[in-house]
Amino acid sequence: MTDNEIEGKQTRIIETKDMGQQTEENEKDLFDSDDEKYIKYLSYYEPINGFPKTIEYPNQKDFEIKQEINKENLNKTNNKNINYTLEYHSTIDFGNIIIYDLSIEGNLLLVVGGEYLKIYNIEEKFKLISSNIIKSENLYCISTQSSENSLIASIGGKNCIIRIIDILENKEINQLIGNKNEIYSIKFSCKDKNILLSGSKDVTIRLWNIISGKQICIFGGPQSHIAEILSMDWHLTGNYIVSSGIDNSIKIWDLSIPKIKEKIEASFKNENFKTLIKTRPIFSCNSIHDNYIDCVKFNGNFIISKSVTGVIREWLPIFNPEGDSFYIINTYCYEINDKIWYVKFLFDEEKKFLVVGNDLGKIYLFKTGNDVCDKDNVLPNTKFDLKQDLVVRTIGFSHHYNYFVFGANNGDIIISTLKETN
Numbered sequence: 001m002t003d004n005e006i007e008g009k010q011t012r013i014i015e016t017k018d019m020g021q022q023t024e025e026n027e028k029d030l031f032d033s034d035d036e037k038y039i040k041y042l043s044y045y046e047p048i049n050g051f052p053k054t055i056e057y058p059n060q061k062d063f064e065i066k067q068e069i070n071k072e073n074l075n076k077t078n079n080k081n082i083n084y085t086l087e088y089h090s091t092i093d094f095g096n097i098i099i100y101d102l103s104i105e106g107n108l109l110l111v112v113g114g115e116y117l118k119i120y121n122i123e124e125k126f127k128l129i130s131s132n133i134i135k136s137e138n139l140y141c142i143s144t145q146s147s148e149n150s151l152i153a154s155i156g157g158k159n160c161i162i163r164i165i166d167i168l169e170n171k172e173i174n175q176l177i178g179n180k181n182e183i184y185s186i187k188f189s190c191k192d193k194n195i196l197l198s199g200s201k202d203v204t205i206r207l208w209n210i211i212s213g214k215q216i217c218i219f220g221g222p223q224s225h226i227a228e229i230l231s232m233d234w235h236l237t238g239n240y241i242v243s244s245g246i247d248n249s250i251k252i253w254d255l256s257i258p259k260i261k262e263k264i265e266a267s268f269k270n271e272n273f274k275t276l277i278k279t280r281p282i283f284s285c286n287s288i289h290d291n292y293i294d295c296v297k298f299n300g301n302f303i304i305s306k307s308v309t310g311v312i313r314e315w316l317p318i319f320n321p322e323g324d325s326f327y328i329i330n331t332y333c334y335e336i337n338d339k340i341w342y343v344k345f346l347f348d349e350e351k352k353f354l355v356v357g358n359d360l361g362k363i364y365l366f367k368t369g370n371d372v373c374d375k376d377n378v379l380p381n382t383k384f385d386l387k388q389d390l391v392v393r394t395i396g397f398s399h400h401y402n403y404f405v406f407g408a409n410n411g412d413i414i415i416s417t418l419k420e421t422n
Contacts, residue, residue, distance in 0.1 A: 085419050086363065086404060092126055092413035094118065099407030100342065103144040104396040105151055108167070109405060111413060112139035112155055119167065122401055126415060130170060134163065140342075143196070145188040154196055154210065156183030162198055164210045176208050178215045184230050184342070191238030195264065199229035205243055205253070207260075209267035214275075216267050217260055219243075219253055221279030230294045230342065235301075240282075242303055244293035246341075250305060252283035252317060283317050283324045295344045299351070302329060306345050310336040312356065314368075332356075334364040346395040357392020357406060361385060363416075386414055 097114035104110075108129075109120040115137050119130040138158040144167075145152055151167040154176075160183060162176035181201035189195035195216075196208045204220035227246035234241055239256035255261075263276050289307035296305040299314065306312045314330040336358050345356035347368075354366045362385055386392065391409035397418075398405070406414040 086365070086416040087419060089403065089415040089417050090126065091415070092120065092128075094407075094411040094413050097411045098409045099393060099411065099413065100140045100157075101142045101344075101394050102396045102405060102407050102413075103142050103153070104398050104405065105144045105146045106400075108151065109396065109398075109413075110142055110144060110153055110167070111407060112142045112157075113407070113411070114138055117142070117153070117155055117165070120413075122398060122403065126413075130167075132165070132170075134159075140182065140184055141186050143186045143188045145193045147193065152188075152193070152210070154186050154188065156186050156198060158182050160200070160202075162186060162196070162208070174210055174213055176210065176213055176215070178206060178208075179204070182228075184228060185232045187232050187234060189238055190234045190236060192264075194268075197232050197234070197241060199232045199243060199245070201228045203227065203229065205229060205232060205241070207255075207264075209264070212267055214267040214273050216263050217276040217278055219278045219281075221277070223280050223284065225249060225251065230292070231296045231344075233297045235298050240298075242296050242298060244296040244305060246292050247286065248289055248291055248293055248307070249284060249286035250288060250293060250296060250303070251281035253278065254282045283319055285317070285324050285326060288313060288315060288326060291339065292341045294341045297345075297347050299347060304345075304347055304354070306343075306356065308336075308339040308341045308343070310334050310358070312345060312354065312366075330368070332364075332366045334358060335360065335362065340391060342393060343391070344394050346397055348397060349399065355395050355397070355404070357386075357395060357408075359389070359391045361388050361390035361392070363392060363395075363404075363406065 094111060094113060097116065099111055099113040102109065102111040107121060107123045109122055109126065111118050115133050115135060117132040117139065118128060120126045121129050136159065139155050140157040141155070143154050153165045153167050154162055155165065156162045160179045160181060162183060163172055164174040164176065166173050179198060179200045179202055183198055183200050185199035187197045194209055194211050196210050198206045198208065203225055204218050206215055207217040208215060225243065225245045225247050229243055229245040232241055232243045239254065241253045241255060242250060244250045259276060266273060288305060289311065290309065292308045293305050294308060296303060302314055302316055304312060304314045310333060312332040313328055315326045315328045318325045318327060332354060334356060337360050340359045343357065345354060347354050351368055354368055355363065357363050386406065392406050393409060394407040396405040402418045404416045404418055408414065
């Protein structure tokens, strides 16, 4: 996932002439469709030659920022004293395998890469307590959810299968099969522990019931993403999701509509079930970044998104029937050597800081704030050097133990302690 791959990656725009012009009326017909031909049309779509530099969508105008940034605020930057420092603690050898994702739940650290899901006990000096091998797999993503007596992990990757694993019982409890290409992002609902999202190279987002294994809804079509989906997140209400991908676009989807709510309820029952198809997001914009967007998260009603160009933006979506737009609140910039994609940032739960790594073995710790900033004026508050030419792909933070955990492309899991300074 390097710059060479980015420049060589070419994708076609989905043909829409057979489906005709989409309107509110004929979308209703598609919405309850279990038409296998249409589902395959969404699922088997493969990226091929012809990826345009500027992507345009049917029935949508070129997007422009309609709100002018207050010029008086351009000199306000985020390079104030953050009052925190990172101190090196230890390194865990995961093996000579790229670490793509990790998750921290309580005293457990769960890490995926290659064929492995490994679990470490933070309280016991990161002792390895379990190593699970999924043969012939390359795992890219993990999402976890816990309750008082359970810890469930979902993992996905190259083989298109989402595996649901009971970590405490150390057993696989279900497999979700439906994606037709590599899975790059999975995310449990923040409101219902049995509901899961997946985003894939097959250009679809899918909503799942992990108990019944039913595929509740497919989000895809001509007005959806037209290239690989790399990242997704849930709004705190559980009613909206945001997605981003290789087509350098960001979409917001509404899950609060009655038909989706009804289908979620029906997915728990033993009855004939039709997968919904949702073709139209409620927000779509491709001018926030000018390259692949490989990480996106909600911050309340704001959105924080990261591009492979070393730019992270916090912005407010502005919904407009004549063309969606946005208002930039903050811009965070950091150094990169190459445009490597699938590098994630961490936004701390207490909203104190934003952390991202690069392909030069550096960690950038930004203080979050609401000042409007010009990207040329924003410098990292604190920068920590780990190892030259190390690609830091994923980050976790344990609030209870004050540990940062960094996953790298050489198989190193680097542990640092967060300390407050005067």
